[in-house]
Amino acid sequence: MTDLLYSEEEEALRAAVRDLLTDHCDAASVIVRTESDAPHDLSLWKSLADGMGLAGLLVPEAQGGQGATHREVAVVLEELGRAVAPVPYLTSAVVATEALLACDADDLLAELASGRRIGALAVSLSVAPGGSYKAVRHENGSLHGELTGIADAAAADVLLVPGEDGGLYAVDAGAVTVVPQVSLDLTRPLATVAFDGAPARRIGDAEPAVRRALRAGAGLLASEQLGVADWTLTETVRYLKERKQFNRPVGGFQALKHRLAQLWLEVVSLRAAARNAADALATGEDTDVAVAVAQAYAASVAVHAAEEAVQLHGGIGMTWEHPAHLYLKRAKADSIAYGTAGAHREALAELVDLQAP
Amino acid sequence: MSEETTEAITEAASAAAELRRRAQELLAAHPPLETDQLDFLKARFDAGLAWVHYPEGLGGLGAPRALQAVVDAELEAAGAPDNDPRRIGIGLGMAAPTVLRFGTEEQKQRFLRPLWVGEEVWCQLFSEPGAGSDLAALGTRAVREGDDWIVNGQKVWTSSAHLARWAILIARTDPDVPKHAGITYFICDMTDPGVEVRPLRQITGEAEFNEVFLTNVRIPDAHRLGEIGDGWRVAQTTLMNERVSIGGMRIPREGGMIGPISKTWRERPELRTHDLHQRLLKLWVEAEVARLSGERLRQQLVAGQPGHEGSGMKLAFARLNQEISGLEVELRGEKGLLYDDWTMRRPELVDFTGRDAGYRYLRSKGNSIEGGTSEVLLNIVAERVLGLPAEPRTDKDVAWKDLAR
Numbered sequence: 001m002t003d004l005l006y007s008e009e010e011e012a013l014r015a016a017v018r019d020l021l022t023d024h025c026d027a028a029s030v031i032v033r034t035e036s037d038a039p040h041d042l043s044l045w046k047s048l049a050d051g052m053g054l055a056g057l058l059v060p061e062a063q064g065g066q067g068a069t070h071r072e073v074a075v076v077l078e079e080l081g082r083a084v085a086p087v088p089y090l091t092s093a094v095v096a097t098e099a100l101l102a103c104d105a106d107d108l109l110a111e112l113a114s115g116r117r118i119g120a121l122a123v124s125l126s127v128a129p130g131g132s133y134k135a136v137r138h139e140n141g142s143l144h145g146e147l148t149g150i151a152d153a154a155a156a157d158v159l160l161v162p163g164e165d166g167g168l169y170a171v172d173a174g175a176v177t178v179v180p181q182v183s184l185d186l187t188r189p190l191a192t193v194a195f196d197g198a199p200a201r202r203i204g205d206a207e208p209a210v211r212r213a214l215r216a217g218a219g220l221l222a223s224e225q226l227g228v229a230d231w232t233l234t235e236t237v238r239y240l241k242e243r244k245q246f247n248r249p250v251g252g253f254q255a256l257k258h259r260l261a262q263l264w265l266e267v268v269s270l271r272a273a274a275r276n277a278a279d280a281l282a283t284g285e286d287t288d289v290a291v292a293v294a295q296a297y298a299a300s301v302a303v304h305a306a307e308e309a310v311q312l313h314g315g316i317g318m319t320w321e322h323p324a325h326l327y328l329k330r331a332k333a334d335s336i337a338y339g340t341a342g343a344h345r346e347a348l349a350e351l352v353d354l355q356a357p
Numbered sequence: 358m359s360e361e362t363t364e365a366i367t368e369a370a371s372a373a374a375e376l377r378r379r380a381q382e383l384l385a386a387h388p389p390l391e392t393d394q395l396d397f398l399k400a401r402f403d404a405g406l407a408w409v410h411y412p413e414g415l416g417g418l419g420a421p422r423a424l425q426a427v428v429d430a431e432l433e434a435a436g437a438p439d440n441d442p443r444r445i446g447i448g449l450g451m452a453a454p455t456v457l458r459f460g461t462e463e464q465k466q467r468f469l470r471p472l473w474v475g476e477e478v479w480c481q482l483f484s485e486p487g488a489g490s491d492l493a494a495l496g497t498r499a500v501r502e503g504d505d506w507i508v509n510g511q512k513v514w515t516s517s518a519h520l521a522r523w524a525i526l527i528a529r530t531d532p533d534v535p536k537h538a539g540i541t542y543f544i545c546d547m548t549d550p551g552v553e554v555r556p557l558r559q560i561t562g563e564a565e566f567n568e569v570f571l572t573n574v575r576i577p578d579a580h581r582l583g584e585i586g587d588g589w590r591v592a593q594t595t596l597m598n599e600r601v602s603i604g605g606m607r608i609p610r611e612g613g614m615i616g617p618i619s620k621t622w623r624e625r626p627e628l629r630t631h632d633l634h635q636r637l638l639k640l641w642v643e644a645e646v647a648r649l650s651g652e653r654l655r656q657q658l659v660a661g662q663p664g665h666e667g668s669g670m671k672l673a674f675a676r677l678n679q680e681i682s683g684l685e686v687e688l689r690g691e692k693g694l695l696y697d698d699w700t701m702r703r704p705e706l707v708d709f710t711g712r713d714a715g716y717r718y719l720r721s722k723g724n725s726i727e728g729g730t731s732e733v734l735l736n737i738v739a740e741r742v743l744g745l746p747a748e749p750r751t752d753k754d755v756a757w758k759d760l761a762r
Binding site for chain 2: 002003004005237240241248249251252254256257258260261262264265268269270271272273275276293296297345346348349352353354355356357
């Protein structure tokens with residue numbers, strides 16, 4: 001049976017990541033950074049990737065990685081979600097890395113695993129595993145066309161690009177034009193990527209690589225969503241114990257207590273679903289169902305938690321200064337990332353034989 | 358793997374092997390096919406294999422609770438009878454843990470064996486017409502008379518009362534102190550001439566529950582559980598166990614209410630609509646997530662990290678049962694307008710799957726009321742898990758007799 005708990009090692013990993021984020025990823029600086037020219041925190045990325053070796057968790061040791069599993073990655077993502085950390089971890093260390101693991105590009109894999117380079121899969125963030133995605137034209141060793149909605153492309157050193165001929169191509173970021181898009185989630189910004197004869201190297205077939213990458217991305221996104229929900233619930237509860245109106249802590253009013261208890265129940269449930277998806281990705285058993293269940297459930301919880309945080313903080317929750325909006329924006333964007341809950345429910349209809357009319 | 362972990366696993370493995378050995382010994386001495394069912398169960402109890410986490414001499418061996426599964430599997434494989442736990446759920450899940458924790462040696466010796474083997478059925482006399490969620494407001498009086506207590510009052514929602522030999526009962530022994538302080542916990546003889554049981558018909562048409570009228574019922578002081586006035590604390594043990602047993606069962610995928618509706622969906626394509634499809638998928642996902650949460654809770658308990666998630670599970674299952682069965686009635690279309698049987702019956706067991714969707718829909722309405730209403734459970738989660746302040750109260754420091762009623 002699936003192990004839905006956290007091991008001692010996983011808890012130790014969590015503590016280490018949380019310490020780092022507490023020291024180097026406070027909400028105030030994240031807010032300031034969102035409006036700067038450098039929305040990604042590359043020095044934090046260096047500490048995570050270089051310092052702690054977390055970029056290579058999914059890569060076998062023989063290929064330059066740490067040889068860990070999706071279970072550990074999930075713990076890292078919970079913590080990154082709790083901090084809405086603006087680092088390309090999910091996009092590079094999970095999605096691009098999984099795509100490379102399905103290809104023949106050990107050099108790139110080792111570079112991504114070490115954190116020396118950042119990769120991005122050039123597929124729109126909104127595409128679900130198995131969904132259709134846009135490709136660009138490949139001609140005489142170079143690519144032509146434009147792709148939109150590419151998460152963290154602005155931070156990427158190398159892009160993994162689906163070609164219309166069915167190949168997956170590696171392209172240096174220096175050879176393409178990356179234009180940031182004004183994004184709902186300021187901490188995971190999107191960009192358009194224009195290819196005007198960019199030299200490209202075929203590293204494998206796009207379809208299986210993209211499918212594998214998006215499935216891992218979707219499954220592990222649930223852990224990030226859990227982190228977002230966990231932080232917003234915890235912070236809202238803390239605030240409501242402190243905030244007084246009518247000469248009482250606001251958190252003592254039953255109408256609010258019931259809403260928070262309900263939310264707690266949702267978060268507890270999401271934890272089980274997210275652990276199940278991470279474990280299924282690690283073992284390869286029942287993976288499609290576990291990922292689809294987690295993604296069909298996670299978005300509503302993270303969004304609900306973030307919306308409650310904004311509402312229950314009252315006026316302060318509506319300000320730019322308070323970090324609640326970062327979580328709301330991340331939660332809402334995550335509800336589209338790697339497929340909406342509806343897309344994953346449709347996948348389940350096939351997987352568990354509950355066919356549409 | 359750390360040395361300690363390895364050691365713990367070796368220990369657990371050898372404990373499991375020892376239990377298997379004892380189970381085989383029991384089977385050899387009392388071959389199930391040639392032994393009277395009750396005799397076998399008594400022998401199993403005496404061998405300490407009834408509930409292995411109970412103490413020796415009381416049906417257990419003081420072993421970890423998780424190892425019960427090892428014994429159950431071994432005996433089941435040999436075709437041994439079980440004690441039909443669903444028939445005696447209140448005894449096993451509520452009375453037994455309370456007797457074990459608060460009973461005297463004589464009480465434990467007298468009550469636990471017949472309870473476990475199913476010779477004596479138990480029921481619970483807690484709720485009253487005027488004391489539901491506010492159970493501590495109860496008004497059933499117990500007055501001391503020599504070595505006995507004389508009990509008068511009315512209890513309600515008592516399943517199995519008409520079958521029960523014994524009841525766990527809480528009654529007011531001191532009306533002059535605040536309500537939580539004046540309650541005492543008793544074991545009540547249901548054959549006492551002062552006990553009258555009347556079926557209470559419910560919205561399903563049947564009467565699973567009873568009203569119980571207590572008129573000058575005589576209870577010897579030797580059947581008191583715990584100290585005089587300490588009944589509220591004793592009752593907490595009973596109620597915690599009730600919630601665990603309602604919310605904490607291990608189930609396979611599609612094992613609950615979602616099973617029958619999924620089956621109907623697959624077998625009756627002509628009933629399908631897009632609206633029903635979306636709602637079914639959403640509930641299927643929620644049922645699967647609730648199942649995983651239950652499994653995670655179970656793993657936490659086995660790993661010795663109990664949480665308050667039990668209250669949470671009961672909340673989740675109550676809502677899901679209601680929504681899924683409600684959808685199932687709709688899915689049935691014209692058939693949803695019918696009901697299988699309104700005949701007044703007094704069933705021994707609640708069987709959710711043996712009847713139609715309409716029955717499931719109506720019966721599951723009780724899931725958010727029995728064993729603590731969902732509203733009270735949300736308060737418990739808010740206060741005990743999240744640490745939010747309690748509502749201001751006006752009833753805590755006032756003598757029970759002075760409370761407005």
